[in-house]
Structures are given as C-alpha cells and as structure tokens.
Amino acid sequence: MGTLLMGTLRFAGEAPLWMVVAVAAVAAAFVAWVYLRETKHLASPYSYLLPSLRATAVALTILLLSGPVLHRRTVVGKLGRVVFAIDQSKSMAVTDSGDPSSSPSRMRRSVDVLLGDGSHPGWLSTLKETHEVDVVAFSTGDPTLLWSSRMDEPLPTTFALDADGVGTDLASSLSLALDSFDANAVADEVESSAEQDSAEKLQQAALVLFSDGRDNAGRSAVDLAKELRLQSYAVHAVGMGSTDEPTDVGIVNVVTPESVASDGQLAGELILKQYGLAGQSVLVRIESAGKTVWQQNVTPLNDGQQSIPFELDVGSIVESLNTESQRGVQRSTVVMDLTAAVEPLGVVQGGDSVSENNSRSFRVAANTRDRRLLIIDGSSRWETRYLNNLFQRDPAWTVNIVIAGPGTDDVQLLRGKDDGQFPADRETMAQYDAVVLGEIPADLLSTNDIFLLKEFVTRGGGLIAIDGRYRQLRQLADGTLSELIPIRYDRAIPRLSAKSLELTTMGKEHPLMNLYGDSQNIEEFWSQIPAPKSVNHVQAQEGAEVWATAIGQSGIKSPWLVTRLFGGGRVFYLSSDETWRWRYKVADRFHARFWNQLLAAVMQPPYSASDEYVALGTDKIQYGPDESATIRVRLQDTRSQPVGDATVDALLIANDRVVATVPLSVDDPARGTYQGQTPTLSPGGYSVRVRASGFDESALQASTPIWVSQSESLEMRRIALDAGTLNQIAAAAGGAYVHESSAVTLLEKIKPLSSGSIVESDILIWQSFYWFWAVIALLAIEWWLRKRSGLV
Incomplete structure (x- = not known):
C-alpha cells in the first residue's frame, strides 16, 4: 500500500x-x-x-x-530513520598525517563516507531511497541540520562545514535524536506486534556519530544513550583518527597573580603539555613587547602536563614599556602585556601537530602604589607571625600589625595614625585596603572601633577573620560583629579534630582555591594539603558561601572557608589558624600563594588612572568571555570636593569607536563614587573612559585598559581518538562502535532498519x-x- x-x-x-x-x-x-x-x-x-x-x-x-x-x-512499507551526526569541533581538523597538505582532515573523511569520494558511493545515496535520512553537524550548543531526505531536495555534492567548534558536546546530537523521535509510534508498533516480547526487533531508528570522541562539554552522553535505548533507538559510533596522540607541545595555562609591585618580582607557573617529545629539549620563554624577558630550556621526561615555575623582574619590564601618559593623568598601575611561548629545540619527527597552542598571552598589573594591610590580634600567634613576615617582605605591601591584650606589650588597644595603633577615625581607616582580624579580646574594641570596621567593609574594604582556640573571636561573632562575620557557632560541638580539607562546588570554580596551577587536579591537591589539627565547628549564615569544608575524624563536615558580600566589601572567615603548616618542606610555595590570592579576592582594586576631576578603575584587567567588568569612578570638582549628583556613563572604546555605554549608579554621594557593570563583551582589548554631566569631555582625560580573552577550551589539549568514550556510548544504546577504517561494516547494520522504500x-x-x-x-x-x- x-x-x-x-x-x-x-x-x-x-x-x-x-x-x-x-x-x-x-x-x-x-x-x-x-x-x-x-x-x-x-x-x-x-x-x-x-x-x-x-x-x-x-x-x-x-x-x-x-x-x-x-x-x-x-512511501511503500515502513521507512527506517537514520541521523548522521558529524563532529565539527577543532580537533576534527586534524589530519592524522605527517603531511597535512596531502591528507584530508577527520571531518572531511567523515563527509566523504556519507557523500562518496569518487572511489565508492556515499552512504546517503545508498540509503536515501529506503530510509528517512538526516545529516546534522554539532560541536557545542544546538546541532545544525545540513540535509534531510524529507526536504525533497537533491543530494548535495558537499557540505559547507568548518572544523572550528570550541568544544565537543556528544550529548547534543543524542538529545536532538531523543527530542525528535516519536516514541509513541514505536509503542504502538510493539503493542500491535505478535512478538511483543522483543521490542528490539521493531527498532527502526538509529543515530550514527562521526567523531574522535573528545567529549568535553555538556551532560553525560552515556546517560542519554541509555534513554535512547529504552526508546528502541540505536546509537552507533564511527571513530575518526588515530588512538596515538600526535606529536605536540603547547602552553596550557599561565598561573600568575593579577597584580604585583612595580619594583618587585612576578612569580608564577607555566603549565606545559607535550606528547611525543619525551627526552627532547624545548625552549620556554616569556616575551614583553617582542623582547624575551625570561627563558628556560626544559626536557620533559614523560608525556602529559608539567608545571614550570618562573620569576621575572617587574621593574625592568615596566621601564622598557612606553608608560608616558598624557599630561595631567596619573596612573597607579602599569599593565604588562606578556606572552608565554614554547618551541621544540631540534627537528621534531612528524612536526608539531597543533601550532595554535604554542603561545599564550596574559596580562599582569604592576602597581605603582603600595597596598596597605592592617593586622589585629590578641596575641602573636604563629599564623599572625607568618602573615606579618610574608607581607612585610613584599615591597608591594605596607603592613601595620596591632597586638593588644593580656600577656602582650600593650594591654590596652592603642589608637592613632602610627604603626602599632588602631585607626582612630574613618580617614585613617580608609587608607587600608584590607584588615585581618584575629582573636582580639572583645572588650578592647570600643563602639567607635566596631563602627569603623563595619563602615570600612561597607564602603568596599576587605575583612578576613581568622578564628582560633582562644574563643575571643567567638565573642565578637556572637555579639557586636554578628552581622559582619558570616557564621554561627555550633554550641553542641565547639571544635572538631580535622583529618582533611575538601572544596565545595563553589570553591572549585574560584581561582582563589587553585594553588597548584593545574585545575584538573585541584580536588586531589586539597585532599592532600596538611589539614589543621582542629577547627571551630560552625554553620554558614544565610546568604554566605562555603568554599571549603573541614572533614572531622568521625566524618562530620564543618565550613572552613566562608565568605559573604557586606555592603560594597567582602568578608572571609577561616575556622582555624593553621595555614602556616602548609610551609612544611615547601616554604612559601602554597602558603604565600593562598594568602596573596585571598587578599586579592577580598579587596577592591585601586583606581588605576586619575586626573584632576575623575578617578577610574576596574575590578580586573583581564576577563573571561562570560564575565562582566565592574567599573568604579570617583568624581570631584575644581575645589577637589566630591560630586555625588551627576549622571555618569562609562564608555567602552575599541578601534577608536565607542562600542558600549554603561550607565553608572551612585555608590556613595558623600565620596562622589559611582559604580556599574558592563554587559558581556566580545574578546579583544578595550579602553574605558568616563562621561559625566556638568563636565566637559575634554576635561575627563583618565582612561584604563581592559581585555576580554577567548573562551577557554579543552578541545585541543588531547586530540587522539578516544575510542573508549565512543564505545561506552554505543554499548549503552545497544549500538556498535567501529573505527573509520572498517566503517563499511556499519552500513550493513543500518540497512535492515527499513522495511520499505521510496518511489519517486x-x-x-x-x-x-x-x-x-x-x-x-x-x-x-x-x-x-x-x-x-x-x-x-
């Protein structure tokens, strides 16, 4: 019929x-x-x-x-449905040949299987008369339909495809098949069949993946494959490429602080990956304005990733840059635009398969203004001593440590503007960028001291509270500073003996907690770092975020690192005072990085540029593609008095053209400060300037640069065929996995899906x-x- x-x-x-x-x-x-x-x-x-x-x-x-x-x-009879899904991610552009010019890419070979290459007919021409056929392309996001037999269009001679996807989401094509498949039709067929106990015999739909299996985005494809199998939908996979990782060397990541003193040292790590070059030397270097400022010969011993520490003299780099600004504009930071690069030394057999990862740009702000830190404690604990020593040695910091209480040189808290004294007024307090609050006795802090601390944080300052075993901070957290410190104490179990630290989901996502450099091993690193002997058993207040927890000997978990925004500032709480133990055998490697990154996270960055009327700054100088920049502005008139009632816009300029206008809202009228956030920006460099009512545009000269980086992609870190992943997907959906060299055998499995034909x-x-x-x-x-x- x-x-x-x-x-x-x-x-x-x-x-x-x-x-x-x-x-x-x-x-x-x-x-x-x-x-x-x-x-x-x-x-x-x-x-x-x-x-x-x-x-x-x-x-x-x-x-x-x-x-x-x-x-x-x-249509005569019942047509089978087949969806061919072609992976168009960047790794599919690899040719798997020593001579790329003479070999087609993985994606081109996938297309040739479907359309034919002159030596054999394509699968589409073989199946289009007996099957309902769709061809889609996918990488991340929704797949794109390339051709469908239901469109009643001629068979194409080629597909306009480029292997340029930034990631591979194998689940996206499976999800498309699951959403478009009519499960009710299959159920009706099973119900009306004499062989109701064997639904697989009525299977009339299949998805065929052409991919190298490098699944690095989206949900689990194996779970979706199991759902498809329940709907009598088979998933087959054709593995494209070689299972041997091709020869490659590249820079995976650069780990540095966001800012450093202009007369100090920039210490960081380059994360290098290499395959096929074990035992062969490579040259790793860092360049500034085309000039090499650091280099080192490295001989990898094993395939994979390794961390290479480096240290640069910031002063010489800043001096070599053209830092002359226009007249009347003062800058507190100079941006160092750096590039890390790697190249093999000698002849590489087979060549470097991926050249685009041989260099990586990164930027660090060199501060010409010292940051100021206030440390307050009731005793000279080990934690306090090491913090004081750490930042006293750093030329980028000026530290004022105040120790007061019973058993110290100062039984009472001294107040004033000098070292060793707690700030007596808001002007002195405002000179600090961050405050570290230890176990100071609560009765030493006056009502005015508490007001100054709260106001300091509310107006954008950073506070880090370090708890201990003396129960002094507990009195403040339960009393006058209860709304500021983001935890509540557990009365039933005051303290826990800890055996390890564990990051929460939020903690894993924040760069602060990456002390090792390799984000893939961050959980393992924190499970092995020396845990405190004991911690205060606390609970996070509503609205606070827990970034790390301490696991007790009995398995009880308690927040270890808690944070919350308070007004315009941020507060961190540490439930123990034993990070100094991280120095064991490794000195400052992890201890110094943690505290530098913690302070960078808790503080607002200073204004990077200013003129007679406006000061301008951003929270960072480099952003990811999904981030928005926070722009801060301070306005003053000709008498240097704050202007808090103007209409202020931030202008984002690229290639001498205004590409976005960001309205800024009043932050503090008394200080004449304004703040706003940009929309998500396209990758590239921008200059930020200010426009304000009551001011001539030529008078507001200060500007600051920001950069938006490309999407961080895992796509090209490993490019060999991952046959295991494809095999798991096919097995979960009752399908078959074959390598491209024997793909023709899969065609014979697809043909029986159809019991009908199309007569044209x-x-x-x-x-x-x-x-x-x-x-x-x-x-x-x-x-x-x-x-x-x-x-x-």
Missing part, C-alpha cells in the same frame, strides 16, 4: 522561471487590455470575465516554456494533456460566454 508523502512542482525549462512568469504576466495584461475595448459595453460579468479567461489561457500557454514538472514521492516519479506537465485540456477548457468557456453575450 502506497502513501503519498509529498508532491512538489519543479520547473525544467531552459529560461529562468522569473523571466517566463514576467513575460506571461505582461502578455496576459496586454490581451486583457485589448479585449476590454471590445467588452466594455457589455453587462457584468461578461465585461470583465471574457478578458480574464482569454488572458489566463494566454498566460498558461506561455508558462509552458518554464517546463513545469510534478515530482511525487511515495515525475509527471511532465508541459507535455501532458492536463495542461492542454486546461487551455482548451478556458477557450471553450470563453467562446460559450461570447455566444451568450451576443458577440458571436
């Missing part, structure tokens, strides 16, 4: 259809106009009906020149009697009406 699926009208004439239609319309209009001269005296409807019939007959006659053809497709036929309307009789009928009706009207 046949069912008409589709009938389409095609035109096979030599003349273009638009030309034939135009000629027919003109001719019909001319005939109607001439005819109207004869019929205008007749009564309606003869006056207009007769010209219309003659004009229509003339138009149909001329339209024969377009060669109309009625194309019909009829063409009716040449321009040669058929249907069209001829239509013209004759029109003329006959016209003749009959002419006779009735008295014209004949």
